[in-house]
Amino acid sequence: MTAILVSACLRGVPCRYDGGHKAVSALDEAVAGHEVVSFCPEVAGGLTTPRRPAELVGGDGHAVLDGTARVVEDTGRDVTAAFVDGAHRALEAARRSGCAEALLMPRSPSCGRGAVHDGSFTGELTPGDGVTAALLERNGIVVRPAPGV
Numbered sequence: 001m002t003a004i005l006v007s008a009c010l011r012g013v014p015c016r017y018d019g020g021h022k023a024v025s026a027l028d029e030a031v032a033g034h035e036v037v038s039f040c041p042e043v044a045g046g047l048t049t050p051r052r053p054a055e056l057v058g059g060d061g062h063a064v065l066d067g068t069a070r071v072v073e074d075t076g077r078d079v080t081a082a083f084v085d086g087a088h089r090a091l092e093a094a095r096r097s098g099c100a101e102a103l104l105m106p107r108s109p110s111c112g113r114g115a116v117h118d119g120s121f122t123g124e125l126t127p128g129d130g131v132t133a134a135l136l137e138r139n140g141i142v143v144r145p146a147p148g149v
Contacts, residue, residue, distance in 0.1 A: 001035050005094045005102040005136070007111045008040040010146050015040040019050035022105060026148025030103055037097045041110045041132040044093075045086025047079065054079050056109050057119035060128025061087075065135060071109050074121050083110055087132040094141055102136050106145040113145045 009016045012023035043049060052073035059069030064080060071083040087110065094102065104111035112130035117123070133143045 001033065002101075003037050003094075003097040003099045004031055004034040005037045005039055005090065005097070005099040005104075005141070006031060007103070007105040007108070007146065008038040008043075009105055010103070010149070011036065011038045013038060013040065015043050015049050017042070017049075017051050017053050022149055024146065024148040027103065027146055030147050035097070037093055037099055039090050039093050041086030041090040042083065043086070044089040045082035045084070047082050047086075052077070053121065054083070054109050055117040055119045055121060056128070056130070060116055060126075061109070061112075061131035061134030062129060062138075064131050065138070071131065072119070083131045086110060087135040090132045091135050091139055091141075094136060095139075099141060101142045101144070102133075103144055103146045104130070104133055106149050113143045 009021045014021045063069035071080045110130045110132040113133045115125045118126040
């Protein structure tokens with residue numbers, strides 16, 4: 001059985017910034033036949049639940065990893081280091097479990113794939129990936145947004 005990394009909030013773990021989760025039934029079919037490795041990079045990076053909303057400023061997760069963008073809370077506090085640390089911990093968990101694929105929470109500054117919030121805290125989206133999605137991709141793990149979210 002192959003392993004797949006899945007955002008913990010999608011598995012019903014209340015680890016989102018608002019203290020909730022985003023469990024969806026469509027995920028069950030997508031992970032059928034896989035060993036599921038649930039992981040929340042934001043909590044693993046040391047952030048609390050609940051926590052202030054955070055968005056990417058100055059670029060996407062790839063730019064954060066390159067040092068040209070940041071992750072900031074709606075108060076302006078820079079939480080880039082926690083997001084980068086959590087991304088590295090997610091990569092370690094994926095490697096340790098033999099994950100070649102990840103199903104992650106869409107639009108998240110950590111887990112977003114293809115589109116993330118634009119840093120204005122207005123709900124607007126911009127093309128790009130979250131920090132964890134970017135790091136996983138750079139290391140050969142196929143990242144897809146979870147279905148049904």
